[in-house]
Amino acid sequence: MIKLHDKYFKPFLSEDQIHAAVKKLADAIARDYKDEVPIFVGVLNGAFMFVSDFLKAYDYPCEVSFVKLSSYRGLTSTGIVETLLDVPDNIEGRSVIILEDIIDTGRTVKELVHLFSNTHAKEFKIASLFYKSSVYKGEYPVDYFGIEIPDKFIVGYGLDYNELGRNLRAVYQLNQKPMINLVLFGKPGAGKGTQAQFLKDRYNLKHISTGDVFRYNIKNGTMLGKKAQEYMDHGDLVPDELTIKMLQDEVEKNPEAGGFIFDGFPRTTAQAEALDNFLESKGMEINATIALEASDDVLVERLLERGKQSGRPDDQNGDKIRNRFEEYNQKTAPLRRYYTKQEKFHSVDGIGSIEEITERLGLVIDTL
Numbered sequence: 001m002i003k004l005h006d007k008y009f010k011p012f013l014s015e016d017q018i019h020a021a022v023k024k025l026a027d028a029i030a031r032d033y034k035d036e037v038p039i040f041v042g043v044l045n046g047a048f049m050f051v052s053d054f055l056k057a058y059d060y061p062c063e064v065s066f067v068k069l070s071s072y073r074g075l076t077s078t079g080i081v082e083t084l085l086d087v088p089d090n091i092e093g094r095s096v097i098i099l100e101d102i103i104d105t106g107r108t109v110k111e112l113v114h115l116f117s118n119t120h121a122k123e124f125k126i127a128s129l130f131y132k133s134s135v136y137k138g139e140y141p142v143d144y145f146g147i148e149i150p151d152k153f154i155v156g157y158g159l160d161y162n163e164l165g166r167n168l169r170a171v172y173q174l175n176q177k178p179m180i181n182l183v184l185f186g187k188p189g190a191g192k193g194t195q196a197q198f199l200k201d202r203y204n205l206k207h208i209s210t211g212d213v214f215r216y217n218i219k220n221g222t223m224l225g226k227k228a229q230e231y232m233d234h235g236d237l238v239p240d241e242l243t244i245k246m247l248q249d250e251v252e253k254n255p256e257a258g259g260f261i262f263d264g265f266p267r268t269t270a271q272a273e274a275l276d277n278f279l280e281s282k283g284m285e286i287n288a289t290i291a292l293e294a295s296d297d298v299l300v301e302r303l304l305e306r307g308k309q310s311g312r313p314d315d316q317n318g319d320k321i322r323n324r325f326e327e328y329n330q331k332t333a334p335l336r337r338y339y340t341k342q343e344k345f346h347s348v349d350g351i352g353s354i355e356e357i358t359e360r361l362g363l364v365i366d367t368l
């Protein structure tokens, strides 16, 4: 996910996909024009990167020129097409092939057809790298295109959002809904994992439970699992260095996520600081930290009950449970202050039915 001005964009087309499309276009046009010297006319600004790569993929004699038109202001086409750099003057009797970065409604195409209508070119063709066929309303049939795309606002590879994003090598699409990133906070047994299951579906979020990731690694005998096991078995926290790295990997594995629920992370101030820095480097942030509150007596009872069913070693022994509470009180509880300072801390009563608690959490999330 990347941020440009106020909006978030997620990966859409990779560099490889784009280059394959450019090559396909260059090959198709070469088949038709390799025996003459066509003039390629790039449409500025958006097409500059496409024109450059296209020419490198086109192995036959050709000339290149540019026109400059403009119709986008912000996210939607305004319909106003201005001519800022006019038609080249040496095109009489020549084959002209327009190189456009993207064709959507067809307003720019109409203007281009109009611009070249009196130039006495021998032939006039339009090639577009991206083509939104579902919204194209123009009469002119597009001659060549690289990739058909759905009606999404895209940036990168020359295309911009209010002038930012042109230098990106890949293409990104607008992430319509703003991301929601939540930290579920609370002592072991507070119901973080249970509630995360409901919240992730309701808000389309990716749930990352550091405890679950550790347990998965232990079960599969990975290096990370081997390093974490001893700490976990005693109810101690796994060292920050290991945990932070693992968390970052989990976030990076999910570039398409509409947001994350962090469950069991951060558990120390160092982890909270690392999380803030890491998210900031990705143009993301924590929107809220929600604590599920319950008394120790209730929690111990819940954990022992859970331990009977799951067989989790750290849930079956009173001493280990007390040690986890101790770890929480010493290392995790200070995070209340950390997130209160950022005005992100919310408390929710964690006693009641699962549905009641989900509703309470929903009330907080819906105000974000």
Ligand code: AMP
Residues within 6 Å of the ligand: 188, 210, 211, 212, 214, 231, 232, 233, 235, 236, 237, 238, 239, 240, 243, 263, 264, 265, 266, 267, 268, 271, 314, 324
């Ligand atoms: P949980 O499933 O969240 O109760 O976590 C179980 C155990 O995994 C903890 O007692 C720790 O040993 C380890 N663990 C989970 N999350 C973290 C974390 N953020 N930092 C350090 N250790 C963790």
